[in-house]
Amino acid sequence: MMKKNWKAWLYLxxxxxxxxxFMVYPLVDVFVYSFEEGYNSASQTFWGTGLYNYxxxxxxxxxxxxxxxxxxxxxxxxxxxxxxxLLISVGxxxxxxxxxxxxxxxxxxxVTNTLAVGLVFMILFKKTAYSDGMIxxxxxxxxxxxxxxIEGPYxxxxxxxxxxxxxVVMPFKILILTSALASVPQSYYNAAKIDGTSKxxxxxxxxxPMISPMIFYLVITGFIGAFKAYSDEVAIFGTNLNAxxxxxxxxxxxxxxxxxxxxxPSYASAAALILFAIVLTITVINLMISRKNVQY
Amino acid sequence: MKVVLQxxxxxxxxxxxxxxxxxxxxxxxxxxxxxxxxxxxxPSGCGKSxxxxxxxxxxxxxxxxxxxGEDNVTRLPPENRGVGLVFQNYALYPHLTVRQxxxxxxxxxxxxxxxxxxxxxxxxxxxxxxxxxxxxxDRKPSELSGGQQQRVAIARALVxxxxxxxLDEPLSNLDARLRLQTREEIRRIQRETGITTIxxxxxxxEAMSISDLIVVMKEGVVHQIGKPQExxxxxxxxxxxxxxxxxxxxxxxxxxxxxxxxxxxxxxxxVKGVSDRKVYVGVRPxxxxxxxxxxxxxxxxxxxxMGRDRSVVSTHPAAVSEAIxxxxxxxxxxxxxxxSVRFALKxxxxxxxxxxxxxxxxxxx
Ligand SMILES: Nc1ncnc2c1ncn2[C@@H]1O[C@H](COP(=O)(O)OP(=O)(O)OP(=O)(O)O)[C@@H](O)[C@H]1O
Ligand SMILES: [Mg+2]
Numbered sequence: 001m002m003k004k005n006w007k008a009w010l011y012l013x014x015x016x017x018x019x020x021x022f023m024v025y026p027l028v029d030v031f032v033y034s035f036e037e038g039y040n041s042a043s044q045t046f047w048g049t050g051l052y053n054y055x056x057x058x059x060x061x062x063x064x065x066x067x068x069x070x071x072x073x074x075x076x077x078x079x080x081x082x083x084x085x086l087l088i089s090v091g092x093x094x095x096x097x098x099x100x101x102x103x104x105x106x107x108x109x110x111v112t113n114t115l116a117v118g119l120v121f122m123i124l125f126k127k128t129a130y131s132d133g134m135i136x137x138x139x140x141x142x143x144x145x146x147x148x149x150i151e152g153p154y155x156x157x158x159x160x161x162x163x164x165x166x167x168v169v170m171p172f173k174i175l176i177l178t179s180a181l182a183s184v185p186q187s188y189y190n191a192a193k194i195d196g197t198s199k200x201x202x203x204x205x206x207x208x209p210m211i212s213p214m215i216f217y218l219v220i221t222g223f224i225g226a227f228k229a230y231s232d233e234v235a236i237f238g239t240n241l242n243a244x245x246x247x248x249x250x251x252x253x254x255x256x257x258x259x260x261x262x263x264x265p266s267y268a269s270a271a272a273l274i275l276f277a278i279v280l281t282i283t284v285i286n287l288m289i290s291r292k293n294v295q296y
Numbered sequence: 297m298k299v300v301l302q303x304x305x306x307x308x309x310x311x312x313x314x315x316x317x318x319x320x321x322x323x324x325x326x327x328x329x330x331x332x333x334x335x336x337x338x339p340s341g342c343g344k345s346x347x348x349x350x351x352x353x354x355x356x357x358x359x360x361x362x363x364x365g366e367d368n369v370t371r372l373p374p375e376n377r378g379v380g381l382v383f384q385n386y387a388l389y390p391h392l393t394v395r396q397x398x399x400x401x402x403x404x405x406x407x408x409x410x411x412x413x414x415x416x417x418x419x420x421x422x423x424x425x426x427x428x429x430x431x432x433x434d435r436k437p438s439e440l441s442g443g444q445q446q447r448v449a450i451a452r453a454l455v456x457x458x459x460x461x462x463l464d465e466p467l468s469n470l471d472a473r474l475r476l477q478t479r480e481e482i483r484r485i486q487r488e489t490g491i492t493t494i495x496x497x498x499x500x501x502e503a504m505s506i507s508d509l510i511v512v513m514k515e516g517v518v519h520q521i522g523k524p525q526e527x528x529x530x531x532x533x534x535x536x537x538x539x540x541x542x543x544x545x546x547x548x549x550x551x552x553x554x555x556x557x558x559x560x561x562x563x564x565x566x567v568k569g570v571s572d573r574k575v576y577v578g579v580r581p582x583x584x585x586x587x588x589x590x591x592x593x594x595x596x597x598x599x600x601x602m603g604r605d606r607s608v609v610s611t612h613p614a615a616v617s618e619a620i621x622x623x624x625x626x627x628x629x630x631x632x633x634x635x636s637v638r639f640a641l642k643x644x645x646x647x648x649x650x651x652x653x654x655x656x657x658x659x660x661x
Contacts, residue, residue, distance in 0.1 A: 190387070191383060197375075209389075210391065
């Protein structure tokens, strides 16, 4: 028994060593930095320990803006993208001709580079010397006023950001949901048909419960992914997100480390740990809800 | 409710352009009397499930008509036919409890048929009582044994009191003992409710033991319909004769010459009224009688004791099957030690089939 244990640990050793060096050690480091005031990575010095870093970050208007942006993004894009993906998957699942083609089309954004997608959004939304962008052309066509989506009002920028995020995360969700839908055995639908179950009831009472584990998986990973948003913002609004008022928490961390105003690993660590606490809380809540609702 | 099938045919188009279409059911005509239990029997792929799917409306026939009583239901969608179907794999909703599963069909009722919650619960209880699962109502299907799941499936199919109950190989997932028990159960439930029931199986013993009538199919074609004993005693062709009975019928190739049946060179039986021709001879295992001077001489291989009976395994050069299996009551002596046995044949247990058409040839002794 002992011997077997010993062997098991031996087999695990490479993985443990790897994880230790590249995951655990940095995590501990970040944790330590976040309590060291004025830590300087070049000179490896700091002048005190305590909660000052947290207090600074939590009073920094840029950080508060980033938190607000991140939360808006999360709260809007996760439900919207999951719901839309579900709708599209159900549609895809119920059509026969050209299904593969549609599936490919919906999956394209997943394999497209973020920056290329950003470019497409520029064409759609950005005002240039020559045009106001495709969307504005449409708005004008219906008699509306042009809106500056990239440098204009906050709501417009947020709208673009949400549409962009939804668009980027949806393909993966569609992929997961179409395969989940396809794996529901036909005999359940046949049984429902013979019992005279309406389409809507079949969907809510059979289809949804059967794929609910996958939906919860998507919601949880969706929350985590949205809380970590950063590169998508850069793709649309450029690197100076604070100036655009569109920064996110991860963006704030990055700026604190390397940005123009950077060089503050202590603040960055504190912000990162705050983000960690938020994600952990939300995930635990999610898991608790899903425990209750995914019953088999 | 009697069920009438008229020239029912179902063809599936082939997947590839060149391939031939599959004729799953071909020209099935039959009137199922009200309140009977019908066993639909045949080897795998003969179109049993397809026939059920046609009757319940999950598949539309290529041609032909289906009547429930006087109603033509051929073009009716499944929900309006009033059928209950028990699937081969039960198809119980895994996320619902037994009670919720049984309630499910009732909750679908709309408009004037809508029931109050109280009535629905009562009906569910009643259906559960019928199949004796009242104690399991709050479990999930995954927490039930195969036999219990099957009963839940029957309860779900019965709860709306369907006009016709269809069972697609409901016992195929059960072990031998449970199978025996459950088929009696199905018989009892059918008797109690009096619902016209069609029961699909590829196990002939199962079909014979509980059906009022059996339908033997092969490759989409109905070969024989009749009472189990009748079909067993008077199979219309070699296929039906081979398909029914355990151990299976023993087949020899033989010849009729001058009103006498020859197996090899042994003249074994007088068969009046049969013109001279080559035939297949089918002899049921219980059709052999040990006789020291019997006309049929076989090389003895083994004697298997099965309790009440003994099974005598032997070979004969004219036999189509590898071994000949005769069932002999235990009391009768067998000349042990000898390497050959001689049999006389019981005429009622011997069937002649034309060597070319394989149709049965009636004869008088
Ligand atoms: N949807 C389909 N498309 C094409 N061919 C089909 C389809 N369904 C069934 N078949 C064919 O029709 C024939 C009859 O099938 P069916 O399922 O009725 O057989 P079965 O008698 O129920 O067999 P088993 O005992 O194995 O369940 C088979 O040859 C099968 O391949
Ligand atoms: Mg079948």
